[in-house]
Amino acid sequence: MRKKNQGFRIIFKEGKEFYCDKILVAQGGNSKLESYDWIRKKGHAIIEPVPSLYSFEFDAKYFEGLEGISVQDVGLSTVVKEFLSSRGAIVLTHKGISGPAILKLSALGARIFKEIDYNFFLFIDWLPDIRFDKLINKFQEIRNKYPNKIVFSTPCFGLPGRLWKRIAHLNFIEAPQKWNSINNETIKKLVRFIKNYMYEVIGKSTNKEEFVIAGGVSLKNVNFKTMESIICPGIYFAGEVLDIDGLTGGYNFQSAWSTAYIAGKSIGQLNNN
Secondary structure, eight states, X not given: OBOTTSXXXXXXXXXXXEEESOXXXXXXXXXXXXXXXXXXXXXXXXXXXXXXXXXXXXXXXXXXXXXXXXXXXXXXXXXXXXXXXXXXXXXXXXXXXXXXXXXXXXXXXXXXXXXXXXXXXXXXXXXTTSOHHHHHHHHHHHHHHOTTSBGXXXXXXXXXXXXXXXXXXXXXXXXXXXXXXOOHHHHHHHHHHHHHEEEEEEEESOTTOOSEEEEEEOGGGEETTXXXXXXXXXXXXXXXXXXOOOSSHHHHHHHHHHHHHHHHHHHHHHHXX
């Protein structure tokens, strides 16, 4: 609490207290709204905190046993209240998918995904640079060129071998089958799966595994030239406690460093005057 003419009085849980002229709040982000209670009681608006930058969980049948496989360029999209998409590298995990493209999508849809309890459908395009019709033609060319080759042993278009086998298996292609046994209808089905299959997301990475919390102290309550509160002068904010979140961890680190630098410099100048 603040005492008249004495700055701020800080009271610790064990009962100890001390006084100060300035407070720099750098407590980080927290998905529990109550962790911001003391800030709100000072008159600040708090934007509801929600997890951001996390991985998605899927049914085990899709990626179980493929942990650690990475694909450098994948297209992702979903329609949940609005169209959301991202593109880039992904990494398969023991429960689903992570990686830059997934983290970006989780940031774009952080509030929407929380509203629906992280249960929605995600479209994955494993080969975003190849059009649907051209991919059909390419598979037909492979079949014509290698009719007696085993489908499983023919990784296609840069897809990791184990991932290709799983995709083929999910399309009812079995290990012994050769390309000459794959008809045009099966090829079209395979291409639909590769280009636009709808996977059900059944959750996100567990609590505290998120990289960032979106939400926090409203930016309208802060003077960004000094990081001082407009509502309660003498209180400064830095880092993730503010309602700032970026599409990758790098942006969030930079935000934390920059706001802390501005706040520290401002407090230091005031103390020297």
